[in-house]
Structures are given as structure tokens and as C-alpha cells.
Amino acid sequence: MSLLGVVLVTVVLWQTADRVSVVDGVGLPDGWLMLGLTVLTCASELTVVRLRHGDAVEELNLYEAALVVVVLLLPPGQALLAALLALVVASAAQRRPLVKAVFNLGTYAAAVSGLILVVYTVGGTPGHMTAGVLFGVLLGTLLFTVINLCCLAQILGVIGGVSPWRIIRDEAPLSAYMAVGTVATGLTTVEIARHSPMLLPFMAMPALALTFAYRAAAQEADERARSARLLELSQVLAEREDLIRRFLLLLREAFGADVAVADLTDAGEAVSVDVNAPAEIATGPVPPYLTRLRDVDRPEHLSTGLPADLRHLLVVPIEASGRRFGTVALGSRSRRGRQLSMRDMTLLAPLGDALAVALRGAEHLDRLVEESSKLHAVVEQSSAGIVMVEGAGIVRMWNEAFADLTGVSAAEADGRRLADLLDVPDADDRARLLPVTPQSPKTAAEFTIRRADGELRRLRLAHSAVFNGDRLVRDVIVITDLTREYRAERLKSDFIATVSHELRTPLTPILGYLDLLRTRGAKMTPEKRAQALDLVADRARHMSRLVEDLLLTSRIDDGQDDPALRVDLDAHDLVALVRQVADDMGGADGRIVTHLPGEPVQVRCDAGRTIQVVGNLVSNALKYSPSAERVEVRLCVRDERALVEVVDRGRGIPADQLTKVFEKFHRVEDPMTMSTGGTGLGLFIARRLASAMGGDISLISALGTGSTFTLALPLARPHVS
Structure with a gap:
């Protein structure tokens, strides 16, 4: 931009080297006229109305109106020198940063050069006001505004992270109105200076009116920006994600403050967001000026007792339901910056309360998430199957243990009816899958299911239901696998039947032959008696082996160190x-x-x-x-x-x-x-x-x-x- 300004200044000086002023007749020597107009232009530049664009600030003033007077009453070279000299003096008086001062000088050099070229090309130098002069001034001022707006949009776009075209589109109407207003003010001032110099003091009234119009526009823009930030604040408080940082960023932007600080009492540290590093958050010890304000029980507006880099400070407590979380503060540094007022205090206080409510809600949510995580871990790690159904038996939770029991995964079960997921062979058992009623919300039932691999499982379902009238709201079912118990019971019955059969088989001939030997043994031949005794002995040995096997099995099962196991x-x-x-x-x-x-x-x-x-x-x-x-x-x-x-x-x-x-x-x-x-x-x-x-x-x-x-x-x- 500085290079463009140098090029256009060179063109102006080369093309208009022999030109005189567009209009004449003021009646002052050229030296005094140039000095007076330079002072007027400098004063107009210092009459500032600041318009905030997020983290960037646009400064509106009467410089363009004074510039119209300078361009019409001074020759091109002197007009260019007076305009740029006034800008340099104003920048020095306002202590603008060097980079910003150089950027402004380059921008205005290009814009003023464009204005001068258009005025002299279209209107010429007739010495008095003509239609061509009017049109040239209007066209040149619009060009001046366009150049300024485009350069400003580029800078604001970089700082605010928004599209420059969006800024141009939003600011173009206001800039056009301001251009017309400055043209009217400048032309009127020139004509009064030429024909009725005594009325020049009264020209301050339109200038003041224009200044107030600027301020009204700036205030309206600030209010729009603040409303947008407050809306975003409400969303941040509702979402609670990265709560403190986002809250402070939006709070500082909404109030046009230089710094926003939150002193969190429980954490013992302060979180701050500074205009000099808008995208960063700083966490550290609580500043001394906030430490002494930790116990404030009402909003405070301070302008004394502050650090050297702070001129104003608003402090409000963060409290909700009798719980104090700390304080939040907004500060401004520069005299030229936006001054924080009591009106800001009335808006900041409820925001502090809203932050406290959000922090309290975040704590409750964290505890709820923690408890939910514990409950989820218990459900998932439980050895018992757990199922939750809603409405007409629709599955909403199906833990891993029950997935292992049934062979149906939780993903397959979710959203389906319990009756469609369990293969219950017995029709009566199918009817008892959801036996709960409003009168009997807690009950239990046992039945057999068939897994996908064909294996039968005996289950016990313990229901605990919640009803809304006659409508089932929720039923939590705890499932116990009874298959092993049923198999053990069957094994016990089988064992009793088997052992009874095995004992009865040798015992029957033993008893029979003993009875035969007792009643007819004397009459039996020695061979028959020996055969009977051999059979009894053989059956007795069979029973002995059976008893020995039973004892050996018991010892193996109990892990006893018995000689029979060695x-x-x-x-x-x-x-x-x-x-x-x-x-x-x-x-x-x-x-x-x-x-x-x-x-x-x-x-x-x-x-x-x-x-x-x-x-x-x-x-x-x-x-x-x-x-x-x-x-x-x-x-x-x-x-x-x-x-x-x-x-x-x-x-x-x-x-x-x-x-x-x-x-x-x-x-x-x-x-x-x-x-x-x-x-x-x-x-x-x-x-x-x-x-x-x-x-x-x-x-x-x-x-x-x-x-x-x-x-x-x-x-x-x-x-x-």
C-alpha cells in the first residue's frame, strides 16, 4: 500500500505541477491558508469515533470533509502536502503504533492522490463552483472511500478471520452515506469561506451533527456486535464445552474490553484473555488486584488502585445457589479505548450469575457422567446378564454377559423386541417373557432358551419394572444362568439311578444265594455249594470295586493326599x-x-x-x-x-x-x-x-x-x- 501511495503521489505531482486551486477568492495569503487548512485537517483527524469489528477497531472522523476543503482551495501539490502532514501530526499526537501509522499514511496517500486526480480531471480549475466541480468532488470522494474501505477490509479480514468481501458488503452503505455527507460539509464550507467568512464558525454545527451521526452509527454497530456476542454467550453457557475460555473471549468482544479475567476460587488460579493475543488463553496465579477483590459481594467499578496498564476495571462475583465460584473482571487500558461504564455493569452482573449456573451445571454433569461410567462399567463387567427394555419389550441395553449367554450381540439386539431375540421352545415360557404388571412390577421367571448353535440354556429372569399408569416405561431384567445347576441336579439324579442300579445288580444274586445256602445249604452237593459261594464272592468283589471307585473319585475331587492316588x-x-x-x-x-x-x-x-x-x-x-x-x-x-x-x-x-x-x-x-x-x-x-x-x-x-x-x-x- 505504501508503494501504491508513492506511485500515485508521483503521478499527481507530475500531472498537476502547473495547476492552481480549483476555486479561489478566499482572500488569504497562500502560506497562511495552507497553515490554517493543515491545522483544520489535523483537528478533523483527531475528532475520532471508534467502530469495533471484533478484535479490530475502525476510526471514523471528519478528515474526509476537511480534505474536500483542502483539495478545492489549495493547489494540488500543497493540498497533498497539507493532507499528509496533518495525518502525520495526528498520528504522533495519538501515539499510534509505527506499523499502523505507516499503513494509514500509505493508504491515505493513495486515496488523496486518487481524489485529486479525479477532481482536476473532471472539474478542472474554473476558479468557482461549477457542476463539473461538484461532480468531480463527488466522484473523487467516492473513489477515496472505495480505496480506504478496500484497504481496511483486508486488514480487518486478517485480524478478525472473516472474508474481506463480507466486510465491504456490510460497510459499503454506511461508507457511501458518509462520503455524501463529507462532500456536502466540505462544499458548503468552501462556499461560505469564499462569500461569507463570518459564517464559518456556524459550520461547526453540521460538523458536530455529522460527528454525532458517526457516533450513533458506531454505537449501533457496537450494539449489533454485542447482541451477537451475547447470543453466542448463551450458546456457550448451554454447551459448556471449553466453557471458561470461550466465555472470556466472547465477553471481552461483547464489551469492547482489552482484557477479561476469571478468578476461579476453587482452582486457586486466574484464566485471562487479552486483546493483544485474542486466540490464546493464559492461566496462572491470581493477579494481586483481583486477590483483594475475591470477597466482593456486589459488582464493583474501579478506576483507582489498579496496575499501571489498566485504567478501568469491572468486577462481578460468580455465584449461584449460595455457592461462590470466584470473580470475573473486565478491564480497559487506553484512554482512547472504549470506557467501561455502569451500564456495562448492569449487563455484566447477570452474565456472572449465568456463568456460575453453567459451572454448577458442568459439575453436576461431570458427576453424572462419572456415575454413569461407573454404572456402565458395573453393567458391562457383571457376570449376570442385564437387559433393559422399554414400551412393548424393545431392547435398549444388552450387556456382554447376556450376549455370551444367548449368542446375540448388543448391536444386533438394540431396538428389537426381546421376544424376537430369544428362541424359547416352550409356548408357555414365551408368554412369560414379560410377566410384569402395574400390580406386580417385580417378579421372576425361569425358562429354557435355545442358542443359535442349538445348545439349550436354563435361565432365571428377575424383573424390576416401572409403569406410568398401565404403560410400561422401563423394565430392568437381571438374568442368571441356571444351566449348570440344572445339569448338576440332573447329574445327581442320574448318579443315584446309576449307583442304585449298579448296587442292585450284584446285590440281588448275593441275597438270593445266601438265602438258598441258609435254607438248603445242607442238602446241596459240595460242587453246587462251592459254585454258589464263588458267585457270592465274585459279586461281593464287584461291589467292593464299585465302592472303591466311588471313594477314589471323592478323593480325587477333594484333592486329598490319599495313598490310593499315589x-x-x-x-x-x-x-x-x-x-x-x-x-x-x-x-x-x-x-x-x-x-x-x-x-x-x-x-x-x-x-x-x-x-x-x-x-x-x-x-x-x-x-x-x-x-x-x-x-x-x-x-x-x-x-x-x-x-x-x-x-x-x-x-x-x-x-x-x-x-x-x-x-x-x-x-x-x-x-x-x-x-x-x-x-x-x-x-x-x-x-x-x-x-x-x-x-x-x-x-x-x-x-x-x-x-x-x-x-x-x-x-x-x-x-x-
């Missing part, structure tokens, strides 16, 4: 042990077929327990295979382990039962309809004993094709084939 590990020939099992069973009438290596296979095991485990596996295979089918027993070495495979051609085991057959008391058959004997303890004990010897038992089975049980034991030494 294994004596040593090197033994597994081939010999397997052969002994087959021999002890007498080959089961030719049904047991062995495939054993021709050389010993040394394993580290307990010989007696190994015979017990292998015998259990072979006995199970014989029991669950048709009587015409053979049971194969194979022994091989693989990966430094000896494997004993017992293969049957029985009915096989369902896939969902493969891991459960090793659980205690588990029977693949229903105990009430089973066709084979057993307590369901053999495989449980066998796997525990195998594990105690450092081995394991695995199972491969398929329905209709049979099963293969494999006992794996560690080798006592590397096996050489």
Missing part, C-alpha cells in the same frame, strides 16, 4: 502288562485280539495302575460292542511315547459327548433306559491315573462305526526298533 513310577514292559490284561480277561471268549510288538517296550509307569487303566478301556470296549464283534488292542511307539489303542466296533459316541465321557458319572445312555451297566466313573478315573503317570488318554469316535481309545505313556528310554 503311583509308583518305574520302568515296566508295556507289552507284558497288556498281555496280562488280555489273559486275565480270558480273551473274553476270543473277542480280544492283540497286536503287540515281538520285543519289550519299556515305559515309565505304575504297573498295577497301568493294568487297571488298560483293563478299564478293554472292558468298556467289550461292554459297548455287539457280542459278535471283536475288540482290537494295538501297541506301537511314536514320538518317544508308547501308545495302547483299544478299538471297538460299537455304536460310537456323538461328537458333543467326546469330551464329556471323561467327566465323572457321565453316561452316554440315559440311566433310566440304559442297556449296559456302569457308574460312569471308569474313564474319569482312568484319565486321572494316566495323567498321574505322565501320560494321557485320547478318543476318536463316530456314530455307527465305533471308537478308539488311546493310552499314551512316556518311554523309559529311547526305543530301538
